[in-house]
Amino acid sequence: MNHNVSSSRAIGLIARREFTVQVMKKSFVISNIIILAAIIGGIVAYSIFSGGGEDRDAIGVVGDQSIAAVLQANGDAIGYPVEVREIADAAAARADVESGDLAVALVPGGSGAYTAITDSELIGALRAVVEGSVQTQATDGALAAQGVDQAALAAATANATVTVTAIDPPDPEAGQRVALSLAAVFILYAQIIGFGMYVAMGVVEEKSSRVVELLLSTVRPLQLLWGKILGIGAVGILQLALYGVAGVGAGLATGVLTVTGTAISVFVGTLGWFVLGFAFFAVLYAAGGSMVSRQEDVNSTTMPLLVLIMAMFFAAFYSVGDPESTLSNVLSWIPPFSAVMMPLRIAAGVAPLYQIVGTVLIMAATTAALAVVAAKIYQRSILRIGKTVTWKEAFAR
Numbered sequence: 001m002n003h004n005v006s007s008s009r010a011i012g013l014i015a016r017r018e019f020t021v022q023v024m025k026k027s028f029v030i031s032n033i034i035i036l037a038a039i040i041g042g043i044v045a046y047s048i049f050s051g052g053g054e055d056r057d058a059i060g061v062v063g064d065q066s067i068a069a070v071l072q073a074n075g076d077a078i079g080y081p082v083e084v085r086e087i088a089d090a091a092a093a094r095a096d097v098e099s100g101d102l103a104v105a106l107v108p109g110g111s112g113a114y115t116a117i118t119d120s121e122l123i124g125a126l127r128a129v130v131e132g133s134v135q136t137q138a139t140d141g142a143l144a145a146q147g148v149d150q151a152a153l154a155a156a157t158a159n160a161t162v163t164v165t166a167i168d169p170p171d172p173e174a175g176q177r178v179a180l181s182l183a184a185v186f187i188l189y190a191q192i193i194g195f196g197m198y199v200a201m202g203v204v205e206e207k208s209s210r211v212v213e214l215l216l217s218t219v220r221p222l223q224l225l226w227g228k229i230l231g232i233g234a235v236g237i238l239q240l241a242l243y244g245v246a247g248v249g250a251g252l253a254t255g256v257l258t259v260t261g262t263a264i265s266v267f268v269g270t271l272g273w274f275v276l277g278f279a280f281f282a283v284l285y286a287a288g289g290s291m292v293s294r295q296e297d298v299n300s301t302t303m304p305l306l307v308l309i310m311a312m313f314f315a316a317f318y319s320v321g322d323p324e325s326t327l328s329n330v331l332s333w334i335p336p337f338s339a340v341m342m343p344l345r346i347a348a349g350v351a352p353l354y355q356i357v358g359t360v361l362i363m364a365a366t367t368a369a370l371a372v373v374a375a376k377i378y379q380r381s382i383l384r385i386g387k388t389v390t391w392k393e394a395f396a397r
Contacts (some may be wrong), residue, residue, distance in 0.1 A: 001254070010219045014227020015234065018202070022235040027324040036242060038154035040250045053150045057069045057126050058088040060096055060105035067106065067114075070133040078132075093117055104130060112138040176257060176351035181320050181347040184270045187243060188340055189313045192277050195236040196285040196305065200298050203289030203382070204229055212382060229282045233275065240274055254312040262349065269346040277339030278361065281305060291389035300388060316340040323348035332359055335366040 022028060059082050061068055069082040070270045075082040085102070087093045093105030093297035097117050103126060106119040114134055116122055122130065143150055206212040215224055244267040251257030276358035288301040299306075315337060320358045323345050332341035332351075 007220070007223055009155075010223040011227045011230065012221065013232035014224060018228050018231025019234050022198070022232060023238070028111045028235075032242065036246050039243060039246050040093060043250040043256055044254055046211060047256050051083060056081050056083045057103035058083045058085055058104040059130070060085050060093050062087045062090055062093050062107045062110060063106065067133055067137050070137050071129060074136065078125060078128060080129060080218045082126070083128055089119075098252055098324070106130070106134075112141060113298055117122060177262060177348050180257075180266045181248070181344045182322065184266055184343040184347055185316045185320065186314060186342055187240065188270060188274055188277060188343060189309070189316075191236055191240055192339070193279055193306070193309055195221060195232055195278055196281045196301070196309075197298075198232050198235075199229060199282045199290035200285040200302055202232065203286050203378075204292055204295050204298055205384060206225055207290065207385070208293050208295065210385075216382070222375050222381075225283075225375060225378050229279070231352045233278050235283060236274065236278055237271060239388065240271055246272065255271060262347065266343065266347045269343045271358075273339050273343050276367065278364045280336045280339065280363065280370065281309065283371045287374040287377040287381070288323065293385050293388070297388050301390075312337050312340050316344055317342060324350045333362065335363045338363045 001002075025153040028130045044143065045358055052163065057080075059071055059085060061071075065086055068086075071082055071084050087102075087105060090107045093102070093107060097105050097119055100119075103118070104122060106114045107117065108114055112134070116130060140150065143153065182324055192217040203212075212224070219227075245346065248263045250268050251263065257263050284305055285302060288305065289298060293300055315327070315331055319325060319331075319341065322328065326344060328341055332355065342351060342356065344357050346356070
């Protein structure tokens with residue numbers, strides 16, 4: 001029992017040392033301030049310049065403005081709101097259409113008819129609004145001439161509505177979900193590669209400077225390994241949390257993000273899967289770093305890991321457009337692809353609870369088994385100074 005407490009204390013001390021060294025670096029502080037400012041500034045700028053208000057086609061009306069209210073009501077009714085402007089005469093209306101200030105101008109003719117002046121042709125929803133409004137005004141005028149009580153008529157026909165029941169309704173938040181998916185995938189890609197390399201570089205730096213020999217005189221190799229991974233991993237979680245809070249907070253504050261529940265679930269899911277993905281690769285990066293004695297040789301032993309990470313994220317980017325595809329569903333169960341596929345599926349709202357729990361358990365179990373192998377490689381290689389140990393040699397020993 002005392003040995004376990006001592007081991008835990010040693011790992012904790014090494015982890016705190018790694019965490020403190022990383023966060024106290026001037027480069028770390030400055031770079032994160034710049035990145036946070038860029039995240040917040042970019043979201044604020046997007047909210048300002050993306051045309052926060054909805055674009056509406058402008059319809060000009062010459063003469064009697066009684067049809068203006070009908071145009072606006074019909075536009076709102078079919079989900080195509082329009083802006084109506086009073087125009088002095090037909091010549092001004094034509095000039096405004098030619099300049100692009102108006103989408104269409106209505107010039108009254110005889111007997112309730114109108115001439116529509118457009119740049120090319122009147123099509124789609126705009127045509128429906130214009131023609132429907134002219135017909136509605138003409139009908140109201142005819143009913144009034146016949147002495148029909150329009151209030152009573154409106155009350156009698158108020159229930160004549162169509163209720164739409166869609167089997168597969170469109171997701172109004174689909175665009176934001178895709179954006180959140182892309183953000184989660186990109187951030188995880190950068191974080192796992194970046195902090196995985198931090199682990200490898202830290203290991204080889206201690207090995208090349210012979211500091212590791214001093215450390216291993218007081219702690220065991222596995223204590224040093226796990227202390228380093230936990231300390232650097234904590235820095236990664238802190239940094240990811242700062243980015244997430246800044247991004248989600250700025251997005252919700254500016255109205256760029258409106259899917260509060262989705263945004264928070266993606267944020268939490270990304271943090272959790274970073275822990276699993278980082279743990280998976282950190283033990284391998286530590287093993288890779290222990291196999292070389294110079295920092296410039298790190299890429300030779302960590303290249304297979306980089307190739308695997310790139311394969312993961314190419315698959316994730318391919319699946320962003322269709323997170324319910326067979327590829328996305330299958331790869332989400334396979335470590336380490338789970339680390340990027342599951343945040344993507346969570347963001348898209350297509351990950352059932354059993355899949356989230358199942359993939360977490362599989363990823364954790366795989367990482368634990370891998371950690372045993374990587375720890376043996378680390379123990380065998382960390383004190384071998386000079387010649388680079390290949391993966392084949394590391395596994396064969």
